[in-house]
Amino acid sequence: MSEKFIQSVDRAIDILELFSLTDTELSVKEISDRLQLSKSTVHGLIKTLENRGYLEQKPTDQKYKLGLRLFELGNLVGGGMELRNLAYPVIHDLVATLQETVHLVVLDKDEVVYVEKVEGPGSLRMYSMLGKRAPLYCTGVGKALFAHLDEETVDRILNEVELRAFTSLTLTDPVAIKRELAKIREQGYAIDDEEIEIGLKCVAAPIFNHEGKVIASISSAGPKHRFSDEKMETFISEVKLAALAVSKRFGYRG
Known part of the structure; x- marks a missing residue:
């Protein structure tokens, strides 16, 4: 551990990271129990975060939720992203x-993060949302990006990441996944056919920079019945053209 490591800052971040889509509000006791810290320690950290706008206390039940300051900072990050x-x-x-929802993702800590999402006119609620993380091995955007990482990185991720089956169609065998990644590299696009969510299908393609390195991926996603065999050729062609257009904006000449 670095000598510059500051425990109080680390604990404050731990508190913020306890909040999620399923845990939007937490009490001092819940935070204390989950982090195995004393209530007095947690209370001091929470009051500091609250004072700076990172947490807000609800007057009704005294529980805490994430504050607007995090939203402000998040918008600065998103708005300043050249890729986006x-x-x-x-x-x-x-x-x-x-006429379908389009996603843009980047790689971060062996997962993809959704940095942009524009919904189509007939969109449905799906797995993705801005800022959400998703696996590389079973999402269209993830596989499109995963396929173009170097072999050493691919092997490391497959060894270290839990290959969870989200549906009965999720590939969890490393050998089968690597075989599919090779196919994706060859054809220039990836397909997620109900691998992360039943009823959802998407087509994705990688985005490269001026050095030819993969930096992101883009996809079109929607209900499986709207991605019929007759339409797939159009989806694949348009998504690949879009990925190439973004790549060229980064100086890609491949």
């Missing part, structure tokens, strides 16, 4: 062409 800004016009055109 350069890709947005292309994403908008793709949604208009295919």
Whole structure:
């Protein structure tokens, strides 16, 4: 551990990271129990975070929720992302062409993070949302990106990440996953056919920078019945063209 490691800051971050889509509100006792810290320690950290706007206390039940300051900082991160800004016009055109939801993701800590999502006119509630993390091995955007990482990194991730089966169609065998990644590299696109969520299908393609390194991926996703065999050729072609258009904005000449 680094000599510059500050325990109180680390604990404060631990508190913030306890909150999730399923745990939007937590009491001092719940935080104390989960982090195995004394109530007095937790109370001091919480009051500091609350004072700076990172937490808010509800007057009704005294529980805490994430504060607006985090939303403000999150918008600064998203708004300052060159990738998101350069890709947005292309994403908008793709949604208009295919009439389905389009996602943009980047790689972070062996997962993808959704950094942009523009919904189509007939969108449905799905797994994705801005800021959410998802596996590399069983999402279209994840596989499109995963397929273009170096072999050593791919092997490390497959060895270290829990290959959980989200549906009966999720590939969890490392050998089978690597075989599919090779196919994705060859054809230039990936398909998620109900691997992360039943009823959901998507087509995804990688985005490269001027050095030819994969930096992100883009997808079009929607209900499986709207991704019929007759339409798949169009979906694949348009998603690949969109990925190439974004790549060219980063100087890609491949």
